[in-house]
Amino acid sequence: MLIALLGAASVMGTMAAATAAAAPTVSAGARLAATCAACHGTNGDTHGSTLPRLAGQPEQALSASLHAFKTGQRTSTIMTQIAKGYTDEQLGLLAAYFAAQKPGAAK
Ligand code: HEC
Numbered sequence: 001m002l003i004a005l006l007g008a009a010s011v012m013g014t015m016a017a018a019t020a021a022a023a024p025t026v027s028a029g030a031r032l033a034a035t036c037a038a039c040h041g042t043n044g045d046t047h048g049s050t051l052p053r054l055a056g057q058p059e060q061a062l063s064a065s066l067h068a069f070k071t072g073q074r075t076s077t078i079m080t081q082i083a084k085g086y087t088d089e090q091l092g093l094l095a096a097y098f099a100a101q102k103p104g105a106a107k
Contacts, residue, residue, distance in 0.1 A: 036094070045104065055101035059095045060095075062098055066095060067088070069082070069083040
């Protein structure tokens with residue numbers, strides 16, 4: 001009986017841990033991306049801006065751009081300074097977040 005209870009408790013504990021681990025990954029990307037909205041529009045969806053739209057670009061393309069900005073391989077006016085402020089893991093979260101956004105969703 002005690003063993004069954006302990007077993008159930010550990011399963012619930014595992015489920016809670018899985019839920020807790022999954023949620024911050026999504027919101028971490030969204031939280032980081034809030035900084036980008038000033039220039040790139042809500043959710044990376046630029047309306048009538050000269051900046052390219054981030055929303056819906058392939059994750060690999062976004063990731064490659066961000067890393068190229070960070071290392072200076074790709075010239076930029078501002079993005080190198082911005083990209084240098086993030087770890088490679090955070091740039092990955094940002095790329096995944098913007099790739100998952102639907103272009104045209106933000107009004
Ligand atoms: C101060 C305005 C500004 C902010 C804030 C900003 N960007 Fe940019 N972004 C630019 C400009 C301008 C360019 C064009 C390249 C350049 O001149 O730096 C650009 C280009 C890009 C590109 C290349 C897009 C393409 O398809 O060529 C990506 C990816 C990008 N930004 C991601 C981000 C992310 C992610 C953030 C938030 C962490 C961010 N930017 C914040 C101004 C900004």
